[in-house]
Amino acid sequence: MSHFLLHVETATKVCSVALSKNGEQVAVKETNSDQYIHGESLNLFIEDVLSEAKVNIEDLSAVSISAGPGSYTGLRIGVSSVKGLCFGLGIPLISIPTLDALYALARQKYTSEPICVMLDARRMEVYSQIWGSDGDTLKNLSADVLDENSYNGFDPFVCVGDGCEKMKDLWESRRIHFESAMFPSAVGQIKLAYNKFLVNDFEDVANFVPLYLKEFQSSVHSK
DSSP states (O other): OOOEEEEEEOSSSEEEEEEEETTEEEEEEEEEOTTOOHHHHHHHHHHHHHHHHTOOGGGEEEEEEEOOSSOHHHHHHHHHHHHHHHHHHTOOEEEEOHHHHHHHHHHHHOSSSOEEEEEEEETTEEEEEEEOTTSOEEEEEEEEEOOTTTTGGGOSEEEESGGGGGGTTTTTTSSEEEETTOOOOGGGGHHHHHHHHHTTOOBOTTTOOOOOOOOOEEOOSOO
16 A cells, blocks of 8 residues: 655745655655745645645545754744645644754765754754764754854764854864754654654644744863
């Protein structure tokens, strides 16, 4: 039996929608705009990926959503839209932490390096999490204010996400590889969401709220 899942990413300035069939990518439509165009583009992107794949919306088996942390407005738009789909179609909602989805993309390219996923919040503030070379979590998700010594106990590592762009100069003398062009995408949700779908790991559609993670703390300087 074919299971079509729709995947939605709106936690950052990226607006991204993907469609998968049995855990494999079928179509994707996304844009990375400083204008935060989620409100204008999300429903159009959903229509586009379904049309490209020649899949009717009634054929969807579930919808996954980037669950945060990230932009308050972006998260609200994404969650509201997918809740409407789930209620209207009577299908399950799957939540995927935003940083987990970006890590999944990064791990495809960097197969054996520690990876720090870092999303820009504002000023020197970021949402971040660090995984080891074996995939274990070295630093749990947190909202941090960074300085030149932040996370120095984890060097060397690969830093991905728009939050690492502002650290290039401050961390230039450290053993860190920066991949700031790698951004959140609904594609990163595909495998994670399908695995949850197979074990019925669903959210309560009516009561689900994204993770805003608003409080910030000065980050520790060592492991």
